[in-house]
Structure formats: structure tokens, C-alpha cells
Amino acid sequence: MGDEATIFTLSEVSEHNHANDCWIVISGKVYNVTKFLEDHPGGDEVLLSSTGKDATDDFEDVGHSESAREMMEQYYVGEIDPTTIPKKTKYTPPKQPHYNQDKTSEFIIKILQFLVPLAILGLAVGIRIYTKAA
Structure with a gap:
């Protein structure tokens, strides 16, 4: 790793998304983990599913x-251009009508x-008439 780091876009990193060529982005850094796939304790699928995103x-x-963090240094290939990573959007639940708990229509x-x-x-009137008649 020299003074100038290679800068990659997310789309460039996303092209490296299979078992023979696997790159991932962690904390703004790009790692070529191809040689580590079969040694990864969580299995290669975990790493392969992490391609194409931060x-x-x-x-x-x-x-x-x-020690795992230190091991990553040997797989470092450059930095990610942060402007190419989509911003996380805040989850907004869909608008729904008021929840009627007992499901009785209004x-x-x-x-x-x-x-x-x-x-x-009517019951009061009926009782009154019944008691007068008795």
C-alpha cells in the first residue's frame, strides 16, 4: 500500500462478485477476499452476499x-468513492387507515x-305499562 490509494466506485467493486473474483467494501476500504473465501469461518456465501454494497x-x-481485523489488511486493494454508495433512506411505514382493534365497522x-x-x-316504557296493568 503506497501513499496514494486507488479509488474505486461501487459499480467497479460490484463487478467482482463471484467465487473466482470477490471484492467487498468495509468502512470505506475495498478488500479483495477471493483467496480468503474458503478459509472464512462463516463460509464463502457470507462474503459473496456482501458484494455490491457497503x-x-x-x-x-x-x-x-x-485478529480478524488485522488479517483484513493483507486483502486491502483501495478505497471506495463514498459518493457512489447510495445513501440510506429512513424507513417510512406506509400510510394506513386507523386500526380498528375489534374489527367492527364504523x-x-x-x-x-x-x-x-x-x-x-322501550324497555323502560314496557316495564311501566306492565306494572300499571298489574
Whole structure:
């Protein structure tokens, strides 16, 4: 590694995406891990699935050891042009109507709001007439 690092775009790195030629991007650095594929403790599929994107989060989530980080230096080939990595967008959930927990339609609720008091009134009138007749 000299004073001037080679700068790669993400599309250039993405072309190296198979078992005979595998490059990944971690923390802004580009690594040619082709020779390491069969020795990777997590298997070659993990590395192959990390091509064509910034794999920093995947790498950090696993919690690699300090010796693993030092080992990476031998596979270093250059830097990634950060302007070629898509910005992460904030997740916005889709707009949905108000959740009606009991799944009762609003029309039925409105009918019940009218009918229940009416039924109580009718029951009261019926009891009053029944008690007068007795």
C-alpha cells in the first residue's frame, strides 16, 4: 500500500462478485477476499452476499475479533468513492387507515349508538305499562 490509494466506485467493486473474483467494501476500504473465501469461518456465501454494497454494518454486527481485523489488511486493494454508495433512506411505514382493534365497522357502531338507547327507552316504557296493568 503506497501513499496514494486507488479509488474505486461501487459499480467497479460490484463487478467482482463471484467465487473466482470477490471484492467487498468495509468502512470505506475495498478488500479483495477471493483467496480468503474458503478459509472464512462463516463460509464463502457470507462474503459473496456482501458484494455490491457497503458491508460495514454486516461486518460490525458479527463482532469480528481484533485478529480478524488485522488479517483484513493483507486483502486491502483501495478505497471506495463514498459518493457512489447510495445513501440510506429512513424507513417510512406506509400510510394506513386507523386500526380498528375489534374489527367492527364504523357504520355498525353508529347504528348501535342509536339502537341501544332506543331499546333501553322501550324497555323502560314496557316495564311501566306492565306494572300499571298489574
